[in-house]
Amino acid sequence: MELKQPQQSIPIRVPVWLRVLERVLSPAVCLLCRQEPAAEGQICEACQESLPAFGELRCTLCGGNRATLVEVCRQCADAGGFLWFRGVSAFPFQDAIREAIHRYKYRGHTYLAKFFAHSMLRAWQNYGAPACPALLVPVPLHWRREMQRGYNQAALIADFLGREMKIQCLEALRRKRKTVQQAGLSREERIRNLKNAFVLKKNVSVEGRSVLLLDDVLTTGNTLQEASRVLLQAGAAEVNVICIARD
Numbered sequence: 001m002e003l004k005q006p007q008q009s010i011p012i013r014v015p016v017w018l019r020v021l022e023r024v025l026s027p028a029v030c031l032l033c034r035q036e037p038a039a040e041g042q043i044c045e046a047c048q049e050s051l052p053a054f055g056e057l058r059c060t061l062c063g064g065n066r067a068t069l070v071e072v073c074r075q076c077a078d079a080g081g082f083l084w085f086r087g088v089s090a091f092p093f094q095d096a097i098r099e100a101i102h103r104y105k106y107r108g109h110t111y112l113a114k115f116f117a118h119s120m121l122r123a124w125q126n127y128g129a130p131a132c133p134a135l136l137v138p139v140p141l142h143w144r145r146e147m148q149r150g151y152n153q154a155a156l157i158a159d160f161l162g163r164e165m166k167i168q169c170l171e172a173l174r175r176k177r178k179t180v181q182q183a184g185l186s187r188e189e190r191i192r193n194l195k196n197a198f199v200l201k202k203n204v205s206v207e208g209r210s211v212l213l214l215d216d217v218l219t220t221g222n223t224l225q226e227a228s229r230v231l232l233q234a235g236a237a238e239v240n241v242i243c244i245a246r247d
């Protein structure tokens with residue numbers, strides 16, 4: 001990320017209340033920690049240094065690290081193939097990113113959506129080619145879970161990302177059943193748990209369109225696989241995937 005010089009801070013003579021006021025009024029704070037000053041739309045240096053990163057060689061299905069001579073990583077090869085064409089993740093699911101995603105999903109830190117969207121845009125620009133999606137679709141939550149949380153974390157990011165990529169954002173899918181949390185289930189149980197979990201919403205068409213499916217974390221890929229299946233069955237020309245992080 002390109003980091004500009006932080007804004008000039010107020011000299012030490014200025015009373016504390018004025019510094020507090022400046023901080024409250026100043027919009028140019030870090031997108032990630034919301035504490036330190038940073039140029040508009042950027043993150044501070046400390047946060048920048050704390051971010052985990054993948055190497056240059058990326059798996060074309062999940063966006064994670066891969067070996068030199070193969071297109072896909074070991075995990076994706078072992079999963080036995082996915083229905084989507086290209087998959088990109090902005091970060092490994094580790095350290096500061098793991099913590100930020102937790103704050104974003106479970107502690108209401110929704111301001112992080114903008115930081116995630118920026119990071120996903122950059123990752124897509126670097127690794128998304130040759131896919132050229134025309135429609136951005138967030139993975140839905142079951143309505144009851146969305147009501148408990150107050151928001152769908154994927155939809156909030158899709159809203160920012162759609163605008164930055166200048167493509168239409170559409171909540172095309174609905175989660176039919178309230179699936180149990182995937183963590184702790186075996187591979188077979190996970191697949192069964194998600195079977196028929198998604199359906200295309202009424203009066204929505206994805207026919208002939210290249211879709212970019214958005215989720216927060218790609219772990220086994222089962223959720224994205226089921227959502228991809230529904231979109232392709234509904235006539236989508238192609239499905240691609242973008243995530244904040246690859247676990």
Ligand SMILES: [Zn+2]
Nearest residue numbers: 030033044047
């Ligand atoms: Zn920061």
Ligand SMILES: [Zn+2]
Nearest residue numbers: 059062073076
């Ligand atoms: Zn992979």
